[in-house]
Amino acid sequence: MSDDLTNCVFQLTELCLQQNFFNFEGEIFTQREGLSMGNCLSPLFAELFMSYFEKKLIFIPNNPFKDKILFWFRYVDDILIAWIGSEEELKEFHEWINKLHMNINFTLELESERRINFLDLSISRHLNKLTFSIYRKPSQTSTKINKTSCHYMGHKMAAFNTYITRLLNVPLSQDAYSEEVNTLRYLAGENGYHPDVIDRLIDRRRKKQGMKKPHLSTSDPSNNKYCCIPFYGGISHKIANVIRQIENSKVTFKSDNILSQFIIKNKSPIDNLDKPGVYRLECGEPGCNVVYVGRSGRSIRTRTREHLNSAKNPNNDKSIFGCHIREEGHRFDIEENTKLIHHCDFGYKQEILEEVEIFKHLKNTEYRTLNAMLTNNVKDTYKILY
Incomplete structure (x- = not known):
């Protein structure tokens, strides 16, 4: 790898790791030490650091306690060691290892009655042999996804x-x-x-x-199509069968009934107008039922301001909705007259949802929709989805 490429990778990695600030209750905080929670690079670099810590500071010739360690097994930051020295020497080793790095502080847990718990195992010594059993913490509950729950x-x-x-x-x-x-x-x-x-x-x-021989698929994995749909019981299985027949795709299910919908969220909520997706602009003039349906991969607020440029500039006719506001002299307020219909990122799904919403609004006599008429293909799509 060339020096320029190495420096580029290093700078990009450093930039990603420095994104350790977060918003909480209207204030911006930054994490001064350690790896930020939620960063996808954090587990990787935690493992790299612990590997470096072992190689450079533990498994070295001048480690005064090296001969006392019979074996050393580590999973992330949990370490199981077999010690062949005295208990007093083990405590000295514990003090020594905690002085190797300013940000590392190990705790020490000794076996009790020839038994010690490590991760989800309970390990016992008997007649110079190790025996295993499953260990569960006292705080672990018996709650799993109940049979009556609407899950796949x-x-x-x-x-x-x-x-x-x-x-x-x-x-x-x-x-x-x-x-x-x-x-x-x-x-x-x-x-x-x-x-x-x-x-x-x-x-x-x-x-x-x-099975002596694993099942070998004759199909090319690169040609496989995958589709993930919400699971709502038997109707989802029927839809999956239709998709498999029409699209020749493999269907998986996802659940909307998840814990994150019910627990308190620690992060400040994002305003709907700051999200991407399919939106509706409504004329703010009383008695005017004009609406416009659109989509944006950026924030809805930013896209709406672009519509308003046509309302303010007589020479800008890029927005049919903005032209309506300007020519009719009607009112419009971003906060009150902009609605997020579907929150989704830019892509094919967003495009389909926009076309479906346009068709629905064109059929709704309560609105006078400024969007152009849909093609027959989109109408067929609407009939399938609804």
Whole structure:
């Protein structure tokens, strides 16, 4: 890699990492130390830093405690070590490692009764061997997606499939295995499912693992089409079947019934007019029912101001709505007479939604729509969607 390209990558990365400011309750804050939460580069650079920390500061010849570490396993920032020195030496190592970097502060947890918890495992020492069982924090609840919830069945089973994958891949003893199966059966029952669903999922997973040869697809993955639609029960399956037949696409489902719709949001909400999407401009003159439907990949507020340029400038006829305001001498207020109909980014979906809304407004006798008439193709699209 050339020096110019290296410098360019370095500067772009630095620019991305410096985007660590956020808006909260009308005030702008910046994070002075560490990696910002929500930045997609943060997990990568946290892992890079910990790898550097181990290589340059821990696994070095002049580490006075190197011979005391039998093994060292790390997952992100959780570390499991086997120590062959005394407890007093371990405490000295803990103090030493916390002095290696000003922004690193490790906590120390010792085994109790030859047992220690690491991530989601409980590890025990018995007769110079390690045995494993599944560990759940006391704060963990039994709540999963309930059977009665309007979610795609694949989404409902996702948590149980994850637990079963762990069950079959961790070397559990027979007692620990049976205990975990009983726990999963209990969780299934608590969320409205028959406990036998766990046995069926385990059998299905074992059959997949027992297949000698994986299924090889003859189709070219680059030619596959994918479509994601909201899940609203049986009607979504019917729509998916139509899409598969017409578009020859693979259909996945997404849920609009998600936790983020019900919890308090810490970020200040964005005004609708500062979002992109499909919008409607309404004449502010009492008794005038003129409207205009449009779309914008930028903020609706910015696009509306461009319409108003035609209202202020007699030589600017780029906006039919702006010309109406100017020629009729009617009133218009951005805050009161601009409506966001659909919030979506610029693209094919936005284009289709705009055409559908134009057609709906043209059919609505309450409005006098300034938009041009739609093509027959768009009318057919409207009939399919509605």
